[in-house]
Amino acid sequence: MATLTGVxxxxxxxxxxxxTRWGINRTVAxxxxxxxxxxxxxxxxxxxxxxxxARSNVSTSIRELEGWGIVRAVxxxxxxxxxxxxxxxxxxxxxxxxxxxxxxxxDPTREMLRRSLEELDPKEAGVDFTRERLAAMAGFFDAxxxxxxxxxxxxxxxxxxxxxMGAKVSGKKKSRAASS
Amino acid sequence: MATLTGVxxxxxxxxxxxxTRWGINRTVAxxxxxxxxxxxxxxxxxxxxxxxxARSNVSTSIRELEGWGIVRAVxxxxxxxxxxxxxxxxxxxxxxxxxxxxxxxxDPTREMLRRSLEELDPKEAGVDFTRERLAAMAGFFDAxxxxxxxxxxxxxxxxxxxxxMGAKVSGKKKSRAASS
DNA sequence: CAAAACTTTCAGTTCAAACAGAATCTACAG
DNA sequence: CTGTAGATTCTGTTTGAACTGAAAGTTTTG
Numbered sequence: 271m272a273t274l275t276g277v278x279x280x281x282x283x284x285x286x287x288x289x290t291r292w293g294i295n296r297t298v299a300x301x302x303x304x305x306x307x308x309x310x311x312x313x314x315x316x317x318x319x320x321x322x323x324a325r326s327n328v329s330t331s332i333r334e335l336e337g338w339g340i341v342r343a344v345x346x347x348x349x350x351x352x353x354x355x356x357x358x359x360x361x362x363x364x365x366x367x368x369x370x371x372x373x374x375x376x377d378p379t380r381e382m383l384r385r386s387l388e389e390l391d392p393k394e395a396g397v398d399f400t401r402e403r404l405a406a407m408a409g410f411f412d413a414x415x416x417x418x419x420x421x422x423x424x425x426x427x428x429x430x431x432x433x434x435m436g437a438k439v440s441g442k443k444k445s446r447a448a449s450s
Numbered sequence: 451m452a453t454l455t456g457v458x459x460x461x462x463x464x465x466x467x468x469x470t471r472w473g474i475n476r477t478v479a480x481x482x483x484x485x486x487x488x489x490x491x492x493x494x495x496x497x498x499x500x501x502x503x504a505r506s507n508v509s510t511s512i513r514e515l516e517g518w519g520i521v522r523a524v525x526x527x528x529x530x531x532x533x534x535x536x537x538x539x540x541x542x543x544x545x546x547x548x549x550x551x552x553x554x555x556x557d558p559t560r561e562m563l564r565r566s567l568e569e570l571d572p573k574e575a576g577v578d579f580t581r582e583r584l585a586a587m588a589g590f591f592d593a594x595x596x597x598x599x600x601x602x603x604x605x606x607x608x609x610x611x612x613x614x615m616g617a618k619v620s621g622k623k624k625s626r627a628a629s630s
Numbered sequence: 631c632a633a634a635a636c637t638t639t640c641a642g643t644t645c646a647a648a649c650a651g652a653a654t655c656t657a658c659a660g
Numbered sequence: 661c662t663g664t665a666g667a668t669t670c671t672g673t674t675t676g677a678a679c680t681g682a683a684a685g686t687t688t689t690g
Contacts, residue, residue, distance in 0.1 A: 275574055277566045281584070284562050291473045291555055295648075306587075309579045314667075324650045329668055350658075351666065358583070360590045375471055382464050386457045394455055399489045403538070404461070407486075410540045475678075494637080504680045509638060530688070531636065 274320065278307050282321070297323055298331040302341065302356060311344045311353035339366045365421075372418055376411055383408040454500065458487050462501070477503055478511040482521065482536060491524045491533035519546045545601075552598055556591055563588040 274282070282303040289299025300321055305312060314332065318325045332354055335341035340363050343352040357363050387404050390397050454462070462483040469479025480501055485492060494512065498505045512534055515521035520543050523532040537543050567584050570577050 275571070275580070277569055277580065277584075280562065280566060284559065288555060288559060293471045293473045297648080307580060307583055309576060325666095326651075326668075326670095327649060330649095333668090358586070360586045364590065375468060379464065379468060382460065386460060389457055391455070396489060400455070400457065400487060403487055404457075406538070406540045410544065477678080506638075506640095506681075507679055510679090513638090 272308075272316075272320065278304075281307060295331065295334070297321070297327055298334050301328065301331050302335055305335075305341060305354055305356035306358070308355070311346065311355035313349070313351040313353050315351070317354070338370055368418070369422065372415070376415060376418075380408065380411045380415065383411065452488075452496075452500065458484075461487060475511065475514070477501070477507055478514050481508065481511050482515055485515075485521060485534055485536035486538070488535070491526065491535035493529070493531040493533050495531070497534070518550055548598070549602065552595070556595060556598075560588065560591045560595065563591065 282300050285303035286296040286300040290296050301317055304317060304320060312320075314325060314328045317332075318328045321328075332341060335354075335356075336343070340357045341354055342357075344355055346353050357366075383404055387401065387408065390401055390404075462480050465483035466476040466480040469482075470476050481497055484497060484500060492500075494505060494508045497512075498508045501508075512521060515534075515536075516523070520537045521534055522537075524535055526533050537546075563584055567581065567588065570581055570584075
């Protein structure tokens with residue numbers, strides 16, 4: 271079991287805390303942080319020891335990380351155990367997470383809004399106000415979805431470049447966009 | 451106490467659930483949903499009854515929503531009680547929330563990464579690998595921050611328009627950006 | 631200034647998510 | 661086929677966030 275340096279500890283703890291704020295299990299986030307900082311793939315046993323959590327807890331958490339597609343099992347010659355490693359490309363990692371969260375949270379919300387707008391009873395009092403609010407919310411999520419779909423169609427590196435300089439482009443575009 | 455229609459109930463419940471997934475208290479999210487759908491400002495008492503939660507719970511939750519800047523107290527003639535209403539502009543609402551979350555979560559993370567990179571001990575084993583990982587993560591958060599700062603400087607309506615058609619612009623840029 | 635109306639704070643209590651450890655399952659080696 | 665190493669699932673327990681109701685605080689009104 272590799273002992274952690276001060277910086278590594280700080281990173282893992284911070285990342286775990288960050289996870290909880292965004293609805294991600296603290297241990298899951300910590301394991302990801304550990305693997306992200308690790309130069310070699312680690313067996314579950316070693317992860318459990320390093321972070322002082324139960325082996326079973328690691329098993330469940332790893333499964334979730336595999337579900338996000340940002341951690342995978344690799345095999346080491348002469349060792350029957352699974353070793354786990356994190357994706358190293360930060361941009362791709364966040365792209366994956368965002369894509370999944372969209373699928374799990376944004377899409378169902380859009381569906382709920384769509385169905386609600388359908389179900390609105392015209393005889394009900396205050397229905398116009400409700401419709402307006404739901405439609406406004408739906409419009410927002412539609413726009414976010416459209417943007418996401420477009421980004422998805424770009425090769426990974428491009429997204430990074432666009433995001434890096436995109437802000438400046440937007441600035442220049444401001445007058446044109448506003449007047450259109 | 452206004453009784454809720456089926457659609458309103460569905461929206462409030464969904465929004466509450468959505469909140470928990472993003473690290474926002476369920477009751478806080480539900481109260482926001484209720485106020486968002488309400489054509490008039492509501493007193494705390496009525497919110498408590500409508501959602502079946504304790505009056506004190508409403509008090510705390512409202513305070514948090516005021517903290518986000520998306521709910522405010524208004525006064526009704528002939529009534530001493532505070533009445534609460536939600537901002538109705540969805541885009542502005544999310545802009546505010548994003549801005550705050552950046553301040554509360556992204557900024558401290560950048561700070562942690564910055565400090566960690568400083569503290570790295572060159573004599574420690576594997577320090578190069580760690581530095582590389584931290585730097586990559588820092589680069590990502592720097593880019594996100596830059597984009598955010600640029601968006602912040604645009605008038606509200608513009609952000610909406612840019613986001614709506616921005617995707618198409620990106621699409622056209624694809625070849626150019628990829629080859630740069 | 632005292633009572634009334636309303637709000638916030640505080641001290642326990644509740645509850646769901648997270649967790650540990652045991653039991654079970656799976657794959658492989660001998 | 662049997663034993664062993666490792667992974668997963670299951671069940672009860674723990675823990676911390678969320679919540680309630682009571683107490684304290686604040687503002688208004690007569």
